[in-house]
Amino acid sequence: MPSDLTRTAILAAAERLYAERGFSDVTLRDIVSAANVNLAAVNYHFGSKDELIAELFVTRSLATNRERLNELKTAEALGGGRADIEAILRALVGPTLRGCLGPDNERSTAARFMIRASIESVPPIRRIKNREIDHLRKFAAAMRRSLPDCGDADLYWGLHFALAMAHQTIRDSERLTKLSEGNCDLDDVNGIIERVVAASAMALTAGPNANRIPSRNSETAAFRRASRS
DSSP, X not given: OOHHHHHHHHHHHHHHHHHHXXXXXXXXXXXXXXXXXXXXXXXXXXXXXXXXXXXXXXXXXXXXXXXXXHHHHHHHHHTTTOOOXXXXXXXXXXXXXXXXXXXXXXXXXXXXXXXXXXXXOOHHHHHHHHHXXXXXXXXXXXXXXXXXXXXXXXXXXXXXXXXXXXXXXXXXXHHXXXXXXXOSOTTOXXXXXXXXXXXXXXXXXXXXXXTOOOOHHHHHHHHHHHHHO
16 A cells, blocks of 8 residues: 555544544554554554544644634634624634534544544643644734733633633533433534624623622622621
8 A cells, every 4th residue: 555545544544443432442453453554554654642643633623723713814804904702702613613513514533533532631632732822822812902901811711711612512512412301402503603602702791890700808798798688
């Protein structure tokens, strides 16, 4: 098998097996058997299991981040260089949610692999997530242009919470379906995106006191007043 085809076969087999069984239950021997190659080929092209996982995650993440940044660029162009906060948040969470939820992908291998990557904390993926943050800085800068009166800490918390809502929805979609007895439609991806965007935008724009955390003393005083009444 030519070298490039061997590499492609290994990546395809690894992604499918990791998507189906998770990272800890799949060995390199499982992958070479599924790809119909020998172990030396994996070592030659990737060096180790961690490097193979990293290659798969980076490939999928780059596609998502490219889509995010293209949507952000379009939103800012339409706004004359300053997009609405809702448009920024929609560009941030939309590609991830569309890629992992809804009937269009029918839980494709790529979607299931990224869901595994979100659920299972394995070192190579964790290192990449902690290192590759430049595209998120571009979103923070866009949010700062959109909300110039909002403090930096509040902007970063808003960005973080928007991502957290999207990832939690992907990770626990089955539980949410059962909990809501089907009332929460996980196939309505656009509706999910708008819910995440609305909640995140509200937290950032509800007013000057929206993000003020009460001190322990004020909480204690309020509790004592309530106890006396």
